[in-house]
Structure formats: structure tokens, C-alpha cells
Amino acid sequence: MVEILLDATVRAGTPILFATLGAIINERAGIINLGIEGLMLIGALSGFAATLASGSLLLGVFAAFAAAFAAGCIHAFICVQLRGNQIVSGLALTMFGIGVTALFGRGVVGQTIDGFERHAVPLLSQLPLVGKAFFQQDWLIYFSFLLVFKIWFFFYRTRWGLELRTIGENPAAADACGIQVNRYRFLAVACGSGFVGIGGAYLSLASTPMWIENMSAGRGWIAVALVIFASWSSFRALFGAYLFGGITAMQLRFQAMGTSVSAHILQMLPYVFTIIVLVISTLRLQKGASQQPGNLGQP
């Protein structure tokens, strides 16, 4: 029972994890990206369409990354080059994502593909309790583990990461050090968006191997909130994403068990939890020790 629940937790948490990591990369460079929801949809549809056409899941993931990368470039161009309003641009990106995927997705609604399959890691998958949940999963989930570590390593152990964090905190200082602020920011927004796209692709290639209109169902917004909850750290993002995954998994379980509580109420749980988390983490931020990049949102 616990094993099954944990397994469902990881599977429900992974798309949110990718999206949160992508958003963290954006915000570390000082750019708020509220287009996460739209980017996830773009990633989901392009990933699905590419796999449907080519039969290759790997190509699907690449297509998801590339499409979201391209959409992220729009946001980067507006926020970095034109110094436009990041909030407006991000919201527009979400609207754009919802609209454009609904339009182009009509052709592939109802079609199916063979999604990602599970591959057990030898030995580790035999571990009690956590073995099945963490080491008997598909490649994308293993990739997400790697990404969590890679992002931490990138930010704290490489020069590029240090430079990117400096830009997010104090672009003038970065400039005085001879760092090319705009170029870094642009790339951070585009690449971060690409990872968000992979999160979307997880939905259409692994969770439910098909395209459904608006299938991200607010997960992008949860990711935006999780960035704050995770205080811009990739490891805490992993924890946060699985927390939400766990709540989603549980409410599904409750529904399956046929409790007397309305299914609508249960489906609300992850979103209610988002609000609670936001309130708590904002209070904590006010108390001090803010991890927020100093220059977040400033053009």
C-alpha cells in the first residue's frame, strides 16, 4: 500500500519537478516567468506530436525541450532585450500556450502512443518501500533525479552558475565584473523554459500517453508557487514537488476507495495546499533570511 502510494507520488510529482526546476533557473537569473503553465502545454503537445510522427520517445522529449525553448525565447526577448514587464509577458505566454496547443492539438486528440516504460535499476529496485517508487521507473524520472543534482552543481560549483546567481542578485555588479548580463539571462530563460517543456512532455509521454486539451491543469502555477516554497534550491524543489505529488496521489486513492467526500473537494486539495504553502513561505520570507534573488523581477 505504502509502496504503491509512494510510486504514484513520484509519478505525479515529476512533471511539477521539471517545471519547478525550469522556473528556478529563470528566477535565479532574475527573471520571473509566469508562462510556466503555457510552456508545459507547449512541451506536452510538441512532445506527443513528435513521438506520434516519428515513433521515438527520445525525439519527443527533444521536441518538447526545443518547442518550449523557442517559446521561452519570446519571453526572454521581451524581458531581457526589450526590458518589458515580466509579469505581463509571462501571463501572455501562458495564454498563448493554452490557445496555441488547443488549436494545433485538435488533430491528435484521441490518438495514442506507447509511452515510457519502466526500467528497474538492478539491486536498488529491490530495496524495501522506496525501491519500487524511485528505482523502478522510466528514464525521464531518472533524468529528473540527475537534473536536480546537476542544477545544484551548476549553481554552486561552476563559474557559469556563480555568474548567473550574481546576475540575479546584482546585475550592476555582474556587469562591472565583465559578465555579459543579457546573454546569460537570455539563455537562462530559454533553457529553463526548455526544462519546463520536458515537464509537460512527461504528462503526454509517460503519465497518460495521449494529448488532452489543457492537460497540465494548473500544474504550472503550482510550480510557480513551489519555487518560493523551495527557496530557489533544486533539492527543496524535489521535496516540494513530491509533497504535491503525494497529495495528488492520496486524493486519487481516496476517490478510488469511494469515500463520501465529494470528488471535487478532493481534487481541490493540491491547489488548496498551494495557497497554504504560499502563505507559510511568504511569512517565513518576511521573518528574514530571504533566499530570493535580490534583483528578481527588475528589468
Place this chain on the structure above:
Amino acid sequence: MPDLLQLTHIRKTFPGVVALDDVSFSISAGEIHTLLGENGAGKSTLMNVLTGFYAPDCGSLQFEGQAVHFSSPRDSLALGIGMVHQHFMLVAAHSVFENILIALQGIPLLFPRQQLRTRIQQTIEEFSLDLELDTPVWKLSIGAQQWIELIKLLMRDCRLLILDEPTAVLTPQETDKLFSVLQRLKQQGKSIIFISHKMREVMEISDRVTILKKGCSITTLEQGDFDQHKLATLMIGSDRIPEWQKSLPFSDEIVLEIENLAVRNDRGLADLDNFSLQLKKGEILGIAGIAGNGQKALAEALTGLVRVDSGRVLAAGVDITRSCARNSYIAGIAHIPEDRKAIGIVPDLTLDENLILKNFRTKRFRHGIFQNRSAIRKNAAEKIDQFAIKAGPQGSPVRLLSGGNIQKVIIARELSEQPAVLVALYPTRGLDIGSAEYVHKVIADGASRGMSTIMISEDLDELYKICDRIAVIFRGRLIGYVDPTNASREQIGLMMSGEVPA
């Protein structure tokens, strides 16, 4: 000595303004060269030209005899020209190590962490500085942050260091330390451009002094050819220094009393901690301390801008601890804020409007719910005359005025209702000598009319000159009072670093 850098006929204009008209001077290797000039004389623009932020319109730069052209800060850094900015270019959330690391050139993508730490540690020890590599920068004093900036440049093997008013944030002891480091660097053959308003320091450290005035370099003097008076005269012209008399002995009547005041900041740290102070009628009380030791919180607590956690503030016996800014103004406390452009004025409003920001509700300036434009205009004309404000065209936003004139606007407004107490936070910071003298005169004149002033400053010379008593603040606590007529600078310096006098 060969010239390291030579500037000839540098000119730089911005739309409508000639920032630099004609600047020529040269810096030799192993020289400490001071740039002296009033605000608006073009020092900052000139530094921005040297560091590659701006390209000059005409004129040429020669580095070791080669003509050079900087199109970005990278170019000047590549030649070894580095600058310690007045506003430090540090990332507060990063550690000391990371802040230095970011400035280093040619670090591989995966940097050898341990090796670099050792290298930085060596430089720190070479100059016997006191820095912990893993401390986040926001926990450090301003003085320590300045060391980081300096180390950044040293690690980069800069050959020309530009220091923009480095001593403004230091205690006398720290200044001595800085000067000894600069002397060592000079012996190593490095060249230093030093910018300061403090004549005593200029005299102490400079090999040569170049004076800038209205965008022109008017002269360069060798050591031995100048004294304080000569420099001041050359810089501003002697006729412009207004005369004023230090006020008469003040009375014993207490107009403002602070009892055990505590203020916590956003991070939950104590800005003010059990702080007590008494201010007498007609007194000019100086608050000496290194920037960031609670001065700002003190000023804001007195003027009702921050919430006080505990303790009391009594103005003429009335408790105003919990009052808002408007009420403390009504209670007769005027405020010259630290950041004059952000808090002191509304930059986009006109001069007339800025002058009535605090009393626009009075009968004088309104007809019912409408403004009384003619009274407002008349008020402005009076103030412009009385405070010698160089106003621009009528109706233009006040942000276009120079720093000194903006300060005059603030002072004119704050003093217009004859306040009992003036809280002045760094009122002369960044002002040229002429404007600073004017501020001193206004405060001294006020004192002779019975106004009491709390003068918060980091310039000891200024406090010595104008204050009746000096209170020293350290980490939000009152360390003690000294009498400027018989206390030595060293004594105050020690108190500024927290040593309680025996």
C-alpha cells in the same frame, strides 16, 4: 617616472549637459594621484570614462604610450584598470569567497575550489586584513566590504586602482590601515587614483593632486606645492564660502529624550539596542559612528518612519514613540533624510510642489479642497531667494537640480515651519564644500534661534566643526558622549569601534 596612463583633452557630453569639457592629466607608475573637485565637476563621469562605462566624445587615452579605446568595462579591466566604486559592486547574499571569485578572470568552468581559496587567503594575509571567506557579505561592516572590493582588484593584478571616496565609510583607524595598504601598493609599483573630499586625507596621501572644476582639469600640483587652503580655494573659489558663527551656549532645557529605544530590522537583528539620548534646546548634537551602526534607524524612529519595538521617545515631555511621520512633523521634528532623491523629494514634481509637501494641508496653501496656486508660487519664490536655490525653469521637475540644490530644497521645506528639532542624516554627504558649508550655516543659524539638531554624520571633521557635543554610536548602542573641544580623534575612533571609554 614614465606615464602609465595619460588623458588628453577628454570631452564628454550628454544631451543638454557638458559633463566633461576639457580634461588632461597623467598618472605615473607607483603614484598616488588625487582628484579633487566639487560635485558636478565631472569626477564620476571621468571615472566612468576611465573604466569604460562611457566612451568620450573626443580626446584620447594613452596607456603606456599606446592609444587605447574602451568600449566596455571589460576592455579597461583587461589592461589592469580597476575601480572601487562608492556604491560597492558586491552581491550581498554571496559569501566573501564567491564575491572575490566572480571577479577573477580566466577561471575554468569547473574551478579548483581549494586552490583558489588558498590563493585568496594568501592575499588577505599579505595585507593582514581580517576577512572570513565563508561569511555572507551582508553580515560584514561597510569597511570590511570595501576590503573585498580592494582584494578583487589585487587578485586581478590591477595596475591602476581607482578609489572613489573610500574613506567615507571608515573609522580613523580603518583609514590609517587603508593608507598603509595604499602605501604598500605604491611601493609595489601600482598606481592609485584617489578621490576624496576630506582635505586632511588628501594632504596625507597624495603625491600629486589634479583639480577638476566645471568639467575642466584646471591644474595639477606636486606634493609640497599645495596646502589645504590653496586646494580649497582652487576648487571652489574663496568668495563662495558663507560665514557663520557657532551658536551660543545652549540651555539645559531638554527638548527631546530617548529612553532605552530598541528597533529591529527586517532581518530580525537589532538596529537600535537599548539606546538612550538627551537633546537640549539649541544644541547641535553630533552622532558619530561608522555607517550602518544604527544611525538610520535612529533617525527613522525619531521621525516616525519605523516601528519601535520598545523604549520611549519624548518630545518636550510628550510621548511620540508610536506616532506616524505626519504627527512627529506636527510635534516639531523635521527630518533631512539620508537618500535625498528617494525619500527627501518627489523627483517628478516641480520645485513649488516639493516645497509644500509637508504643509499643503494648511489654510495658507488652499482654497477649500483646491490648491492655492498663487500662494504656493509665492512661497517657492521666497524660499528660492532665502536659501539661494538655483532653480531651473519654473515648472520643471525637481530631479533635474544638482545634489546641493536638492538638499537646499529639502532644508527649505523642513525648516519652513520653525521646527523645534531637526534630525539630519548625513546632510552633507556627497555635497561639495560650498553646499556643505551652507548646510552647516543653516544648522548653526537655527541653533542660535533655539532649534536643536541631531546631526548624524560619518565625517568627523564636520562633527568637530559644528557640534556642541558628540555622541558615539556602535551596533545600535550609545557608547558615550564626548566634548569636541577636548576629545582627540583617536579617542572617538576607538569608541566608534565599540570601546567604552574608561
